[in-house]
Amino acid sequence: AQRVTQPEKLLSVFKGAPVELKCNYSYSGSPELFWYVQYSRQRLQLLLRHISRESIKGFTADLNKGETSFHLKKPFAQEEDSAMYYCALSSGGYQKVTFGTGTKLQVIP
């Protein structure tokens, strides 16, 4: 069975400090990993996917198959980054996407 773990419910950092939101997964095959974000009063939306290897809003995430992790990082946090972040895993084909329980990021001015 596939599983996504986000160990922190809340992460508070000061503006300008580095951010790392942790995500670990369990899946025996080759998963697709995603990060989703929900800003206040907005819909949940895709932030980035590992297959794209892109940086969105300064965020990056590297898939580490050895550690089964997909941590989300940003070198300098901004106040507008305050939101709820969800890590998600897709095993492909017609299997469902599994979401973690989310981490609330609070950037302190």
Added chain:
Amino acid sequence: GAGVSQSPSNKVTEKGKDVELRCDPISGHTALYWYRQSLGQGLEFLIYFQGNSAPDKSGLPSDRFSAERTGGSVSTLTIQRTQQEDSAVYLCASSLARDGTEAFFGQGTRLTVV
């Protein structure tokens, strides 16, 4: 519309009443998900549809909760004999259910049981 649409946006109901929540997914999306988001909490998976069938309904919290999907499109989540602990935002999402495809979320239905 182009996105996932949920109705109603808000629903206030009395304890013990039944409620129906509706989700219109993006046209052509075969996968549909229902989640629950309680105040200050993360996503709680409820049920997953692939077409009209539900291969995973493991997240439904009790037999008061049921969901169906017809025509591979619209889905309805029904909560019978609502309780105060059912108060939450109910989110629906849909996707093409192919490798690496994005899940698109609706705006949610905020259910308040009084």
